[in-house]
Amino acid sequence: MLVSYRAVGGPPGMLTEGNWRRMTGKLQTSNVTNKNDPRSLNSRVFIGNLNTAIVKKTDIEVIFAKYGKIVGCSVHKGYAFVQYLNERNARAAVAGENARIIAGQPLGESF
DSSP: OEEEEEOOOOOTTOOOGGGOEEETTEEEOBSOOOTTOGGGGGGEEEEESOOTTTOOHHHHHHHHGGGSOEEEEEEETTEEEEEESSHHHHHHHHHHHTTOEETTEEOEEOO
């Protein structure tokens, strides 16, 4: 799995805690990771080489939540994006998940 990030500060319209959805009493992350706002790119983590037949959105959220508040998570065939509130959390996630094996596939990182 390949993990990388791009980040920047907080523009108007950026995903925030206020954008989280409440479902069944738990905070849920958005399915959107704000790819169109260049100021939020540094807080967005790319996860590649992901076996999405086995690994689901909730799995990604559980793995990456320990690095900070996740405001968005989108999973696609073979890859995912996790949007954090800030760049520091994204950097920590990339550093912390390097070489991790998930569903039999190794995690790598790229900047």
